[in-house]
Amino acid sequence: MSNADVIASSETLARKLSADEIAEIEHEMTLYPDKQAVGLEALKIVQKHQGWVSDESLLAIARYLDIPVADLEGVATFFNLIYRQPVGKNVMLFCDSVSCWIMGCEGIKDDIKNKLAIDYGQTSEDGEFTLIPVPCLGDCDRAPVMMVGEELHRNLTPEKIDEIIQEVRNKK
């Protein structure tokens, strides 16, 4: 890549934040003494509305809060659950920690992998699912567990995986 290309790529422009996003960010600003502190909440708000945080969104938030974009990117990349790449409509947070591992989560993961043709960090072809490992969901007594969207699924079995996938697909 020549320098000229690189410089051109650095001219990504901020998008306009939506009225809803701005309203929610404004609300958060009333709760903190300092705009810098609102960065993380603003990222979560934008992710909620957009599904993920694009470069354009990142710039928009930095500009809106008047904080350095490099600092905001530091926050965004520090947290695994702020998505800086597009994700499917339903993010599967799959626990691969000790208890789930003991209870055979590896088999369940293979099952998901076969059914959706995705591995960790990948999104299914229909754009519905993204599979991401998490270290623990705090529900070890009902391992293996995973979260899909806001919902926690316990005592996972291949049959339950089928149900979860089917349920999402039915909603379409």
Place this chain on the structure above:
Amino acid sequence: MAKIVVDGVEFEVNPDNNLLQECLSQGLDLPYFCWHPCMGSVGACRQCAVKQYKDADDKVGMLVMSCMTPAADGSIISIEDEQAKDMRERVIESLMISHPHDCPVCEEGGECHLQDMTLMSGHNYRRYDKKKVTHRNQYLGPFINHEMNRCITCYRCVRFYGDYAGGTDLAAQASHHHTYFGRHEDGVLESEFSGNLVEVCPTGVFTDQAFSQHYSRKWDLQTAPSVCTGCSVGCNTIPGERYRQLRRITNRYNSDINGYFICDRGRFGYDYVNSDARLTEPSQQFDAEVVPIAEQELQSVLEEFHSGEGGTIGIGSPRASNESNFALRCLVGDENFYSGLSDRSQEATQLVLKLARDKVFHSPSVREIEKADAVVILGEDVTNVAPRIALALRQSVRNKAKELAAGCHIPQWQDAAVRELAQHDRSPLAILSSYATRLDDVASDCVVDVPAALVDTGFAIAASLSDLSGAPATTEHNAVAERIAAQLSAAKRPLIIAGTTAGQTGLIKAAANIARALSARSEAAIDLCLLVPEVNTLGVSMLANNDNKLSEALSKLASGAARRAIVLENDLYRRADSETVTAALSGLEKLLVIDQLPTATTSQADIVLPSTAFSEHEATYVNYEGRGQLSFQVHRNHNRALPAWRWLNDSEPGDVEAMINRCAEEAQGFDKLDDLLPDIKQFVAGMKVPRQSHRYSGRTAMRSQVNVHEPKQPVDSQSVMSFSMEGIPSASNATVLGSVWAPGWNSNQAISKFQNEINGELKQGHTGSLLIERTESVSSFYTPEAAAQESAKGVLQVAPAYQIFGSDELSARSHAIQQRMTDAYVGISPEDADSLGLKQGDSVSLDGNGTLATLCIRSRIRTGTAAVYCGDNQINPHSLGATLTLSKSETISDDRGISGLIVSDLYEEGY
């Protein structure tokens, strides 16, 4: 003082510091990464672990991080303890898990703190055999290369770049094993101090890109202690030469001036020395023809000037050394010697000199500027005019944090804690400027207005401090002025900054009034820092007669009253308007111009003599404080260029020391200049200080394409330094510190071995000597000048603007700097742009006379102001009046435009 015991040996230490710092001050070896002598401790890397014992009976002890532990009285520690040693070895092993071990191709190799520390800690076998984490590197602009894989995550880069230098576009990203230090995306690092990353990074993540184009190992560079000629601060540097090319510049520690850091103009602005355009031999010009002059003919031409018949006008230069200016003055006589400053700048500089002799003021060093606890800047764009001082001001605003920390018994070196405690609390820094400056982010008050209104505000501040200072006609900034006055009078060490580059002597007078009023209150000398633009502006002004104005010299030449002139390293087209200069130079019997590079003035000359660049001669300069400093020759000029004073010397040819001694004897105000010379008595048996390190390699081979016989090394009869590896080794007590190296310490961190204590003076002592004595005591205040007036519609008031990359004549001819330069621009407010029907980036004509500039709409500029940046003399500032009009031009001014311009308030439509 406190007593501590380290491995059974008792030391007297300063209890206000931490154990690591004090161990290093005592000359002990203890490895560290994240700690930096002037950035304090954060305890991030765990490398400096030592064993600490409760008391003499405690045989078990516990591991502590020495950088996070106070050097309290009675502390008993062990560096040599097996457990501590093992801990340090394991820490470095884990830090280096993903390090690529690419030392042979790494530019840091041979001066790498990581290499030194690895050796020191004893880690020599890598057990980790898994996949290493690798990163994508970023394009960071023309100065800095990025190689993230080498990172050991010490966080020093972001602590310097963000916390210390106020940069906002470099941050730590991600976490644990994939932590990344970079920008949010590829792009030029914006900070004017980005080059320091090269020295701050303990390994090769950030390397010098310009150096990389013609790389040599540190030990292969020929070096000497030098002084930066980029501005009037006079930072100390170590330029390095190899294969007849100047290859890089690094910082040279000076406890009073630059400390550990220099700006990017100083670091990357040297390349013009290697330029193909350099003047190489004495030549004669007939119309368009340039003919070399034969040696004999040259003698007779110089004789003609020396004989002094008919009077020769000598025009000196603020970018030439004291010796060269003095030699010219001796040749032409006091009455015919001119400083070469423009009339406006001469008037302002003479005022600066007058104030420099006044007892109630003190001219603060950079180190002293850092200690100020309330600052007001009157009109100067410090970041672009004297960048290193801007970095010091960023430290001064942290004095509030330090005060708060002291109140909570938090040690000053606990960097993270002190910052956390203070949050956004800062010491006051008020900026009066005609446009937004790069320090506004840490300013407590910014008054942005037309230049005349700033003068009024300055006088208003003084008036609220003293009844004796006359008040200006009411200004709209009265409330701010009163607040600033209150902050200054409440401060323990207030600082007032003004200077000659804002183009308003009224601002200097207002600054003097403020300082005088404060001095009357506190009965102490007040820090008054008056900035001048060039390396030797003060030096040449001290040599020249006040009344000798450039305009008079030019009119004498134009009228034929004088028929011969010598111009010393000065492009007069930068000092007066073009018509006047051309009229003066065209009708001369003989015009002799001495310079390093061709300029508009050399093209008018009958005789052009080539002079050596800053790294090719030994010279003294006087900085903004009046501090004289000696800069040594680094390498030889291989053409026929000579130091300008050698061409001009009217007496017996002597060496530079003889010239300095003569200047000290004969020139008024220079009597302490000879203090700068190294004490010859310390040189045993005539041994000299080597410019080449003891590891200098390839001396037999470097000329082998020409001849396999190695010639004798050139003898330097001029200096206490030699072009050789032999001589007095770079020991800690060496009189001249050519390069920094100590056994086991190959990186620049070896500097601690040369300091009396960490952050203290060098054992060599020499920080320069203050030449100007404060003998005068005047008690009178200046009377405010005429107040600001509304200008007619469409007429804009001119405020001069500067850029760190471009405003300095010589560095602007360096390749690396050119990549960051922009065209000349005129900055106006969005409202003015709107009413003139102009858009961002439009080409505009000034005063309808065809002078072109790019339009730069800036959101924080007052309506009615035009901030004019002249580029690399694309606009002649002397042909501009106090006001100007703008009109759109269809001609595109140049190819650079203003893209990449770093100003903090570039206007963007729609936001």
